[in-house]
Amino acid sequence: MKIVLGADLAMAGGNSPVVGLLKRLRFAQAQTDVVHAVPPPTYTGWEYDPVIAPAVLAEAAQRDREYATEAMEKVVIELGGDSKPVVTMGNPTERLMMHADQNHADLIAINGTAAGPLVAFLTGSVARGLVIGAHQSVLLARGASEELRPLRAVLATDHSPYSERCMARLTQLWPQGIQHITVLSAFPEERIRAMEPMLPTMAVEPTQAVRETLEVKNKALIEKLSGCFHPMLTTFESRVSSLDVHEAIAEAMKETEAELLILGAHGHSFLERLTLGSVSFRESVFSPYSVLVVRA
Amino acid sequence: MVQVLVGVDRETAPVVPLLKRLDLPYAHYELAHTLSAADYLSYGIEGARTPDEVESIVSSENRHARQLVESAARLLPQAKGDVLFGHPTEALLRRAEVLHAELVPVNASHARSEGVAALTGSVARGVAMGAHQSVLIARSSLLHKADDLPLRAVFATDHSEYANRCLETLIELAPRGISHLLVMSVAPELDLELLDRELPELGVSIAASVRQALERRSEHVAKRLSQEWPKVTIETALYTQPIHDAIDRALDQASAELLILGAKGHSLLERLTLGSVSLHQAIGGPCSVLILRHPD
Numbered sequence: 001m002k003i004v005l006g007a008d009l010a011m012a013g014g015n016s017p018v019v020g021l022l023k024r025l026r027f028a029q030a031q032t033d034v035v036h037a038v039p040p041p042t043y044t045g046w047e048y049d050p051v052i053a054p055a056v057l058a059e060a061a062q063r064d065r066e067y068a069t070e071a072m073e074k075v076v077i078e079l080g081g082d083s084k085p086v087v088t089m090g091n092p093t094e095r096l097m098m099h100a101d102q103n104h105a106d107l108i109a110i111n112g113t114a115a116g117p118l119v120a121f122l123t124g125s126v127a128r129g130l131v132i133g134a135h136q137s138v139l140l141a142r143g144a145s146e147e148l149r150p151l152r153a154v155l156a157t158d159h160s161p162y163s164e165r166c167m168a169r170l171t172q173l174w175p176q177g178i179q180h181i182t183v184l185s186a187f188p189e190e191r192i193r194a195m196e197p198m199l200p201t202m203a204v205e206p207t208q209a210v211r212e213t214l215e216v217k218n219k220a221l222i223e224k225l226s227g228c229f230h231p232m233l234t235t236f237e238s239r240v241s242s243l244d245v246h247e248a249i250a251e252a253m254k255e256t257e258a259e260l261l262i263l264g265a266h267g268h269s270f271l272e273r274l275t276l277g278s279v280s281f282r283e284s285v286f287s288p289y290s291v292l293v294v295r296a
Numbered sequence: 297m298v299q300v301l302v303g304v305d306r307e308t309a310p311v312v313p314l315l316k317r318l319d320l321p322y323a324h325y326e327l328a329h330t331l332s333a334a335d336y337l338s339y340g341i342e343g344a345r346t347p348d349e350v351e352s353i354v355s356s357e358n359r360h361a362r363q364l365v366e367s368a369a370r371l372l373p374q375a376k377g378d379v380l381f382g383h384p385t386e387a388l389l390r391r392a393e394v395l396h397a398e399l400v401p402v403n404a405s406h407a408r409s410e411g412v413a414a415l416t417g418s419v420a421r422g423v424a425m426g427a428h429q430s431v432l433i434a435r436s437s438l439l440h441k442a443d444d445l446p447l448r449a450v451f452a453t454d455h456s457e458y459a460n461r462c463l464e465t466l467i468e469l470a471p472r473g474i475s476h477l478l479v480m481s482v483a484p485e486l487d488l489e490l491l492d493r494e495l496p497e498l499g500v501s502i503a504a505s506v507r508q509a510l511e512r513r514s515e516h517v518a519k520r521l522s523q524e525w526p527k528v529t530i531e532t533a534l535y536t537q538p539i540h541d542a543i544d545r546a547l548d549q550a551s552a553e554l555l556i557l558g559a560k561g562h563s564l565l566e567r568l569t570l571g572s573v574s575l576h577q578a579i580g581g582p583c584s585v586l587i588l589r590h591p592d
Contacts, residue, residue, distance in 0.1 A: 158499030158500075159499040163499065188498070192502065195491050195494060198487065198490065198491070199484060199487045199488070199491070200484050200487060202454070202483075202506070203456030203457075204454075204509050204510055206488065206502050206505070209502070209505040209509035209510075210505045212508070212509050213500050213504070213505035213509070214500060
C-alpha cells in the first residue's frame with residue numbers, strides 16, 4: 001500500500017505527531033512518500049527588478065529545495081521502512097493531492113491543524129483542504145504520540161452501505177498497530193421517542209428495536225473485522241449510543257481513552273453522498289484527537 | 297395440581313371434548329352447572345300453582361341439573377360435578393375464587409352473532425371479562441369433528457412483559473394435546489415506515505429493526521416452548537396486517553382450532569381490564585380461545 005505523508009520543515013526536528021502515529025499504526029507493506037511542497041515565494045519586490053530577479057528567485061528556490069530535501073531525509077530516517085523523500089513546489093494541499101493521485105496512493109497522512117479550530121477554519125488549513133478534496137483516505141494526526149502506549153481507536157459507523165464499503169477498505173489498509181477498536185454507532189433516541197405517539201401502542205419500543213439492530217450490526221462488523229485483524233493483537237468492543245453523534249463520539253473517545261477516531265468519509269443523505277459528510281468534516285477539522293477518514 | 301372449574305350449561309359440548317383433547321395432565325376438574333332463580337321462580341308468579349307444586353318443580357330442576365353435571369363429569373377423569381345457584385356468571389366466578397381455580401373453561405355464547413351476544417350478555421363474555429383466572433372459551437370446531445385429534449393452536453403475543461408471564465402460565469398448564477403451535481406477533485409496518493421517512497439520516501430502518509426485534513423474541517419464545525414441549529412442532533410468524541386480520545391469517549396458516557393469548561394489553565387502560573384484542577376474540581372470534589392470566 002502507498003502512503004503519502006505531507007511533511008513540513010518542522011518535522012525534521014522529530015517528535016512529529018503524524019510520523020509517530022504512522023509508526024504506531026504499522027500499516028501492512030507500506031511504501032511512504034514523504035512529500036514536502038515548497039510554497040511559492042512570498043518575498044515581494046524582487047520580481048520588479050529586471051536584472052537580479054530571475055537569478056535571485058532561482059537561487060532562493062534552489063536553496064529552499066535543498067534545505068527541504070535535507071529536512072525530508074531526516075523525516076525519512078525517523079520514519080524508517082520503505083520510504084523516500086519528494087520535494088515539489090507549489091500550494092501544499094494541491095501538490096499533495098496531485099502526488100497522491102498520480103502515484104495511486106491509498107492514504108494521505110498529515111499533521112492535523114495546529115492552530116485552534118476557528119482560526120484554522122477561517123484562514124484555511126491543509127488538513128481541511130485534504131479532508132474535503134482528496135480522493136484517498138486521510139489520516140490527520142494530532143497530539144503527542146507516545147510510541148509505547150497501546151493505540152486505542154473508536155470506529156464510528158452508521159452501517160450505511162457506503163460505511164460498510166469504508167470498513168472493507170479499512171481492512172485493506174490494515175493498520176496492525178491498533179490494539180483496541182471500539183465500534184460505535186449512534187441513533188437519535190429522543191427524536192424517535194418524540195414520534196412514538198404517532199404509532200399504535202407496541203410492547204416492543206422502536207428505540208429498543210433500533211438499539212438492538214445496531215448492536216447486532218456492530219457485532220457483525222466486529223466479526224468481519226476480527227477476521228482481518230490478529231485476534232491476539234487487536235481486541236474489539238461494541239457501543240451503541242443514544243446521544244447526538246458528535247457527543248457520542250466525544251464520550252466514547254473519552255471513556256475508552258482512545259487516541260484515534262476512524263470514520264467513513266460520506267454521509268448517506270443525498271447531498272452528503274456527493275461531498276464530504278458533515279460528521280466527518282466536523283470531526284476531522286474540529287476534534288482534538290487524531291482522525292482517520294476512510295474513503296471507499 | 298391445577299384446579300379447573302368447568303362451567304357447563306345444558307350441553308357439555310364443545311367445552312368438555314375440548315378439555316379432553318387439550319389433555320391437561322395436572323388438572324383437577326370440577327364441573328358446575330348454575331341454576332338461576334329466574335329459571336324456575338317464574339312458575340310461581342302465575343299464581344296458578346301452589347307452593348307445593350313449585351317446590352316439586354324446583355326439586356325436579358335440581359335433580360335434572362345434578363344428573364346433567366354428573367353425566368358431564370364422567371367424561372373427564374376424576375371430575376366432580378356440582379350445582380350452583382344464582383346468576384350464572386357471578387356464581388361461577390365466586391366458586392372459582394373459593395376453589396382457587398386457575399382455569400375456567402366455558403362454552404362460547406350460543407347467540408348466533410357477536411352483536412346479540414354483546415347486547416344480551418353471555419356467560420362466556422362475563423367470565424372472560426370478570427374472571428381473575430385464565431379462561432377457556434370453547435367453540436365447536438368446523439375443521440375437525442373428531443374428538444381425539446391432536447390440537448393445532450396459535451399463540452398470539454406482543455412480547456410485552458405480561459405476555460411473557462402468560463407464556464409461563466401456559467407452560468404450567470402443560471397441555472399435552474397440542475401437536476402444533478404457531479407463535480405469532482404483529483408489527484404495524486405502515487406506521488413504522490412513516491418513521492423511516494422522517495429519519496432518513498438513520499443508517500438502519502426502524503421498520504426493519506422492529507420486525508427483527510419481534511422475530512428474535514418470537515424465536516426465543518419458540519425455543520423456550522420447544523424445550524418444554526419437545527414433541528410439539530413450533531413455528532413463528534410475523535404479520536403486518538391489523539391485529540384481527542393477522543390473527544385470522546395465523547389461524548388459517550396453522551389450520552388452528554385454538555387461539556391462545558394473554559388477557560391484557562399494554563396500554564394503561566388495557567392493563568386494568570381485559571385487553572381489547574382478547575375481548576374481541578373471546579366474543580366474536582371464529583375458534584376456541586384460551587385467555588391466559590398470570591396471578592400477580
